[in-house]
Amino acid sequence: MSELTEWIKYELYPSLFEVIPQALPEFGFKRRGRNWVSSNKLKITGETGDSIGKVYVWENAPAYLKDFTRETSSIIDYVVRRDNKEFIQAVKTLAEVVGLTLPTSSDFDQESYRNHKERATILEDANSYFIYCLKTSKNAKGVTDYLTSRGYSSEDIEAMELGYIPSQKQLFEYLHKTKGHAKELTEESLKLNKAIGDTHSLTIPYRSGGSIKGFKFRTIGDATPKYLNSTGLDRSGGFFNLSGISGDKDVVIVEGELDSLHATVKGLENVVATGGSSVNSEQVKDAIRRGAKSFTICLDREPGKEEETAKRVTSVIEVILGEGVNRVYIVTLEDLGGAKTDPDKLLKEKGVEALRGAINEAKPYYFYWLGETFNKFGKLQEEKGLTYRDTDNLLEEIVETANRIPEPLQRDQYKQLFIDMPGVKGLGVTEESLSITLDRITSTKNKEDQSKELQRLLSTAKDLQDKGEPDKALELLEQKVKDVKGITATGLIPPPMSFSTILEEIAETPPAYKTGYSDLDKFVGFTPGAISLIAGRPSHGKTTLMFNILLEMSYLYPDKSFYFFTYEEPVRNISIKLLNRLTATNLRENFRSDLAKPTNYEFLKSYIKEGRTDIAEVENGKRKLQELVDSQRIRIIDRNYSVEELSSLIAYLNKRENIGGIFIDYIQRMRTDRRTQDKRTEIAHISDQVLQIAKENNLPIILGAQLNRATMSTANKKPSLENLKEAGNLEEDANTVLSVYNESREKAEDQDGATFEDRREVTLEIKALKNREGEVNKTTTLGFDKYTGVIKSVEVTEYF
Numbered sequence: 001m002s003e004l005t006e007w008i009k010y011e012l013y014p015s016l017f018e019v020i021p022q023a024l025p026e027f028g029f030k031r032r033g034r035n036w037v038s039s040n041k042l043k044i045t046g047e048t049g050d051s052i053g054k055v056y057v058w059e060n061a062p063a064y065l066k067d068f069t070r071e072t073s074s075i076i077d078y079v080v081r082r083d084n085k086e087f088i089q090a091v092k093t094l095a096e097v098v099g100l101t102l103p104t105s106s107d108f109d110q111e112s113y114r115n116h117k118e119r120a121t122i123l124e125d126a127n128s129y130f131i132y133c134l135k136t137s138k139n140a141k142g143v144t145d146y147l148t149s150r151g152y153s154s155e156d157i158e159a160m161e162l163g164y165i166p167s168q169k170q171l172f173e174y175l176h177k178t179k180g181h182a183k184e185l186t187e188e189s190l191k192l193n194k195a196i197g198d199t200h201s202l203t204i205p206y207r208s209g210g211s212i213k214g215f216k217f218r219t220i221g222d223a224t225p226k227y228l229n230s231t232g233l234d235r236s237g238g239f240f241n242l243s244g245i246s247g248d249k250d251v252v253i254v255e256g257e258l259d260s261l262h263a264t265v266k267g268l269e270n271v272v273a274t275g276g277s278s279v280n281s282e283q284v285k286d287a288i289r290r291g292a293k294s295f296t297i298c299l300d301r302e303p304g305k306e307e308e309t310a311k312r313v314t315s316v317i318e319v320i321l322g323e324g325v326n327r328v329y330i331v332t333l334e335d336l337g338g339a340k341t342d343p344d345k346l347l348k349e350k351g352v353e354a355l356r357g358a359i360n361e362a363k364p365y366y367f368y369w370l371g372e373t374f375n376k377f378g379k380l381q382e383e384k385g386l387t388y389r390d391t392d393n394l395l396e397e398i399v400e401t402a403n404r405i406p407e408p409l410q411r412d413q414y415k416q417l418f419i420d421m422p423g424v425k426g427l428g429v430t431e432e433s434l435s436i437t438l439d440r441i442t443s444t445k446n447k448e449d450q451s452k453e454l455q456r457l458l459s460t461a462k463d464l465q466d467k468g469e470p471d472k473a474l475e476l477l478e479q480k481v482k483d484v485k486g487i488t489a490t491g492l493i494p495p496p497m498s499f500s501t502i503l504e505e506i507a508e509t510p511p512a513y514k515t516g517y518s519d520l521d522k523f524v525g526f527t528p529g530a531i532s533l534i535a536g537r538p539s540h541g542k543t544t545l546m547f548n549i550l551l552e553m554s555y556l557y558p559d560k561s562f563y564f565f566t567y568e569e570p571v572r573n574i575s576i577k578l579l580n581r582l583t584a585t586n587l588r589e590n591f592r593s594d595l596a597k598p599t600n601y602e603f604l605k606s607y608i609k610e611g612r613t614d615i616a617e618v619e620n621g622k623r624k625l626q627e628l629v630d631s632q633r634i635r636i637i638d639r640n641y642s643v644e645e646l647s648s649l650i651a652y653l654n655k656r657e658n659i660g661g662i663f664i665d666y667i668q669r670m671r672t673d674r675r676t677q678d679k680r681t682e683i684a685h686i687s688d689q690v691l692q693i694a695k696e697n698n699l700p701i702i703l704g705a706q707l708n709r710a711t712m713s714t715a716n717k718k719p720s721l722e723n724l725k726e727a728g729n730l731e732e733d734a735n736t737v738l739s740v741y742n743e744s745r746e747k748a749e750d751q752d753g754a755t756f757e758d759r760r761e762v763t764l765e766i767k768a769l770k771n772r773e774g775e776v777n778k779t780t781t782l783g784f785d786k787y788t789g790v791i792k793s794v795e796v797t798e799y800f
C-alpha cells in the first residue's frame with residue numbers, strides 16, 4: 001500500500017469524521033448517537049429525495065457516505081464528483097478542512113487505488129444489501145427473532161450493521177445488475193462457501209479501520225461450525241470493529257464479534273474483537289498506529305476451561321508487550337451461571353454499566369499473572385499440601401514471571417505484590433533476595449544475548465573477509481559493535497518520568513533535618529539523600545561536634561533512630577564521651593590523686609567500675625543515656641565495615657526502622673573491598689559509594705572528614721576546601737561542607753603549649769565552605785566546654 005493510501009487510512013478519515021458537517025456542509029449533518037445524519041432531502045447522487053435524513057456517515061465506517069436507497073460512496077469519490085476535481089485535488093480539499101498536510105511522497109498508483117476502491121465499494125454495497133434484506137425480507141424473520149432473543153433492539157441491530165443473506169444468487173444478481181459491478185471482480189471479491197445463504201444467513205461485516213475486509217456468516221440453527229467466513233478474509237491486519245481510537249485511548253479486546261458490536265452501540269468506546277482464536281502483532285501495530293495507548297483484555301469466562309483461558313490471556317499479553325506497550329489490563333467477568341459468561345451476556349442481564357464497571361476495575365497484567373500462579377499452587381495445597389519441591393517450583397515461577405515484565409517500575413510493583421501476599425513471609429523470601437535474584441537472571445540473560453549477537457556479527461564479518469572484502473567487514477563491525485554493547489544496557493534504562501510524577505516526588509521529599517543549633521540552622525540543614533561533611537583538623541572538635549549534633553537530633557526527632565559509625569574509637573570510648581556530655585558537669589572537684597589523667601573521662605571510668613551511684617549529675621546523665629540506648633534512638637557501632645558492607649547494612653536497616661540520619665566518623669579511616677591504586681583513588685571511590693548509600697536510602701549522611709594543614713598558608717590558617725585530606729571527590733560529592741576551627745587549639749599548637757593558657761571554655765568557628773541549598777561562607781560561633789564535651793550556641797563574649 002502506498003504512503004498516500006496509508007495516510008488516508010490512518011490520518012485523513014479518522015480526523016475527518018469529527019468535522020463532517022464542515023467538510024460536507026450541503027447535507028446539514030447532525031449528530032445522532034455516534035453517527036452523523038443529514039437534515040435535508042439531498043441524496044448522495046446529488047438529487048433531491050422525498051424525505052429528509054436519509055444520508056449517513058457511520059462512526060465505524062468513517063470513509064463512506066451511505067443512504068437507505070442502498071447507495072454507497074467513499075467521501076473522496078463524492079468530492080471528486082461534486083467538485084469535478086482530480087483525486088489528489090479532492091484529497092487536498094478534505095485535508096485542508098482538518099488542517100492536515102499531505103505526505104511528501106508522491107508514490108501514488110492511481111490504477112491500484114482504483115482497483116482497491118472498487119473492491120471496497122463491492123463489499124460496502126453487499127453489506128447495504130444484507131441490511132436491507134434483514135429489514136424487508138419475510139424469510140429473515142428467523143434471524144430477527146434470534147437477534148431479539150439475544151437482547152438486541154431494532155436500533156441495536158441497525159447500528160451493528162447486522163444483515164441477512166437470502167441466497168448467493170440473489171446477492172450476485174443485485175451486485176451485477178442493480179449496482180453494475182463487473183461480474184468477474186465481484187466474484188473475486190466475494191468468494192462464498194456454498195452453505196452461506198443456506199444454513200448460515202446472519203451476516204456480520206468484518207470491519208477494521210473503517211473498511212470492510214469481508215464477512216462472517218452465522219447459523220441460527222444447529223449447523224457446525226457456527227461461523228463461516230468469506231473466502232480469503234484477512235483477519236490478521238487489524239482488530240474487528242476497530243476504527244478511529246477515541247476517549248482515553250484504551251482498546252478493549254473481546255472474543256466475539258457480536259459482543260464487540262453490541263458493546264459499541266451501547267456506548268462503550270474502542271471495543272474490538274480478536275477476529276479469531278488469537279491476537280497477532282499486526283493487529284496490535286495497527287491499533288497503535290491509530291492511537292491506542294493501552295489494551296484491556298476481556299475474554300469469556302467458561303467454567304472448566306480456566307487453564308485454557310489463562311493460556312490465551314497470557315498469549316495476548318505477550319503479543320502486546322512485544323510491541324512495546326506496557327499498559328495491559330485484564331478484566332475478570334463475574335460468574336452469571338450457565339455455560340459461560342461473555343460481555344454480551346453481561347450486557348443483556350445487567351446492563352452497560354455493569355460491563356463498564358468490570359472494564360474500569362481491570363487489574364494490571366502482572367497482577368493477573370501473580371493471581372494465576374497462586375491459584376495454581378493454592379489448588380495443590382488444598383489437594384495434598386505443598387511439598388518443599390512445590391514451594392521451590394512456586395518461587396521459580398514467581399522469579400520467571402517477574403523476569404518477563406519489561407517495565408522496571410511494574411516489575412517492582414509485581415515484587416511488592418508478591419512480598420505482601422499472605423503466607424509469603426513464611427517462605428523466607430525478602431524483597432532484597434528477590435531483587436538480587438532478578439538482577440542476576442537479567443544480567444545473565446543479557447550477557448547470553450550479547451554473546452550470541454557478537455558471534456553472529458563475527459561470523460558475518462569473517463564471511464566478508466573470506467570473500468576478499470575486508471573493508472566491508474571492518475565497516476560492518478564499526479556499525480554494529482555499539483548495538484552489541486548496548487544489549488547489556490537494556491536493563492539499566494530508567495522508567496520514563498512525567499511532570500505529575502515529578503510533582504509527587506517533590507511533595508513527598510522530606511525537609512532538611514535541623515542540627516539542633518539555632519544559629520547553625522539559619523543557614524544549613526542535613527538534606528535526605530545527600531552527604532554533609534563536618535571537617536576539621538585533629539583535636540579541633542570535629543568528632544565532639546558530631547556526637548553533640550547526634551544527641552541534639554535524637555531529642556528533636558524522638559520518633560527516629562540515629563546511627564553513629566565510629567572508625568576511629570571503640571564503642572566504649574564514644575559511650576564515655578556521650579555520658580560525659582549528658583552529665584554536663586565539671587567533675588574535677590571529685591578527682592582523686594590516683595587517677596592516671598585528671599579528666600572527666602577518667603573519673604567516669606572509675607565511677608562506673610566501682611559501681612558508684614552517689615553523684616546526682618552523673619546519675620542523671622546515665623538515665624538520659626540509658627533512655628536513648630534502650631529505646632534504640634541512638635546506636636553506636638565500631639565495626640570496621642567496608643563501604644560495600646555498609647551499603648548492604650544500611651539498606652537492610654532502612655527497610656526495618658525509621659532512620660533519621662547516619663553519622664560516620666570519619667571517611668579517611670573507612671575501607672573498601674575494591675582494590676585501588678592509591679589513597680586518593682580509594683577515598684574517591686568510598687565517597688562515591690557513601691553518596692549512593694544516601695541517595696538510594698533517602699537518608700542524610702553526616703560524614704566526618706579530616707583537614708590537611710599542609711596546604712594552609714601562614715597568613716590564613718582557617719580551613720578551606722583545599723584542605724580536605726586526600727580529598728578525592730569529597731568536595732564534589734558533598735551537598736554541604738562545614739568546617740570546625742578551634743583558634744585556641746591552633747595557637748596552642750603554634751606555641752607548643754609553652755606559654756598559652758589552656759582554657760576550659762573556648763569557641764569553635766563553624767563555617768559553610770560549601771552549601772548547595774543555602775549561602776556559602778556563612779559563619780557562626782559555638783561555645784565548647786572541653787571538660788564536659790558540651791557544645792552550645794552562645795555569644796562569643798560568654799567565655800571571655
